[in-house]
Amino acid sequence: ATSSDKGGIEGAVNEAYNKYKDLKEGKNADYIPELAKVPSEQFAIVVIAPDGKVYSKGDADAMYSIQSISKVLTLARDIEDFGPKAIQDKIGVDPTGQKFNSAVFVEENKGKELNPLVNAGAIAATSMVKGNTYEEKWNTILQTHNDFAGRQLSVNDPVYKSEAATNQHNQALASLMNSFERMYFDPAKSVDIYTKQCAININTKDLAMIAATLANGGTNPVTKKKVVSPETVAHVLPVMATCGLYDDSGIWFYNVGLPAKSGVGGGIMAIVPGQYGIAAFSPRLDEAGNSVRAQKAITDIVNKLGLNPYLVK
Ligand code: GLN
Numbered sequence: 340a341t342s343s344d345k346g347g348i349e350g351a352v353n354e355a356y357n358k359y360k361d362l363k364e365g366k367n368a369d370y371i372p373e374l375a376k377v378p379s380e381q382f383a384i385v386v387i388a389p390d391g392k393v394y395s396k397g398d399a400d401a402m403y404s405i406q407s408i409s410k411v412l413t414l415a416r417d418i419e420d421f422g423p424k425a426i427q428d429k430i431g432v433d434p435t436g437q438k439f440n441s442a443v444f445v446e447e448n449k450g451k452e453l454n455p456l457v458n459a460g461a462i463a464a465t466s467m468v469k470g471n472t473y474e475e476k477w478n479t480i481l482q483t484h485n486d487f488a489g490r491q492l493s494v495n496d497p498v499y500k501s502e503a504a505t506n507q508h509n510q511a512l513a514s515l516m517n518s519f520e521r522m523y524f525d526p527a528k529s530v531d532i533y534t535k536q537c538a539i540n541i542n543t544k545d546l547a548m549i550a551a552t553l554a555n556g557g558t559n560p561v562t563k564k565k566v567v568s569p570e571t572v573a574h575v576l577p578v579m580a581t582c583g584l585y586d587d588s589g590i591w592f593y594n595v596g597l598p599a600k601s602g603v604g605g606g607i608m609a610i611v612p613g614q615y616g617i618a619a620f621s622p623r624l625d626e627a628g629n630s631v632r633a634q635k636a637i638t639d640i641v642n643k644l645g646l647n648p649y650l651v652k
Contacts (some may be wrong), residue, residue: 343432348394348615351643355636358394365623365631374622375500377403377605380473382621384636389554389647391561394590399543403620404498406602407439408546409484409536410461411583413468415557415575416483417455418468419567420471422576429467434576439585439628443613450519455599456582465536466513466522466529472529480536486566487552489559494559499538514605531619543606543620550608550616576610582635587627595638596647606619607633611646 369375383397411623453460470476513526556569579598599609605622
């Protein structure tokens with residue numbers, strides 16, 4: 340390790356990359372047709388330190404859709420604007436233990452006791468976003484993503500169109516939520532904004548910067564912009580810890596001990612509070628919908644660097 344890499348981060352990143360670069364387990368998401376076309380071999384790992392220093396390996400500039408990871412940013416926006424109690428009351432903050440797009444859970448619980456990281460709760464969170472019109476809400480969401488990433492992002496139009504043409508299930512979830520009075524804006528428009536937010540294009544450096552901003556109490560470590568308050572982050576991270584990897588959230592937290600969030604585009608970010616933002620990307624997913632290589636790479640790096648906060652030696 341060099342003096343600027345006292346923690347041996349570079350070595351840990353390289354080691355994880357080399358260990359998993361030939362792993363072919365899992366498969367691309369294909370329920371959104373455009374995602375099936377993303378080159379499955381792509382693999383990237385990026386760690387960002389508190390001073391903004393970037394450690395990266397692999398296809399760190401390859402662009403892909405953020406998908407469910409956007410749910411975290413929209414949640415942060417809502418908590419910042421309306422306070423933590425509003426999310427707890429209007430959506431819920433308990434893990435469902437079900438698939439991320441479960442309608443059964445919504446029906447059984449009358450749209451209550453969800454969380455903002457499963458689809459029904461996330462669409463409700465999008466519907467709550469500040470603004471009176473579609474455009475105002477969308478601008479609030481995109482600006483929040485830009486601020487977290489520290490640069491101007493844009494929508495991957497083919498992915499947006501592809502999902503918009505095939506998202507009847509999410510439309511059904513929104514209608515069901517609406518029937519229980521758990522939607523806070525027009526359901527069809529809310530699903531459309533949600534679909535667009537999921538199609539925001541990022542690379543793995545952006546994802547690590549988003550993670551680093553959360554690790555840094557809501558202030559982007561490079562642009563120094565305060566995106567959300569430390570109190571907001573303190574409410575976002577526990578939801579990630581309990582609900583971040585769909586119905587495998589428990590397994591993840593059991594093994595890694597860090598809040599994280601995955602997306603069906605193949606990205607995963609993990610947060611080491613007060614320290615690092617860690618991101619990895621590879622399109623092939625396991626049964627739960629989490630990137631196989633990204634999970635393994637982040638797990639190895641966390642263990643190698645001793646970043647699990649529950650491990651006190
Ligand atoms: N846009 C995707 C959906 O609604 C996001 C799901 C995900 O990444 N798990 O199905």
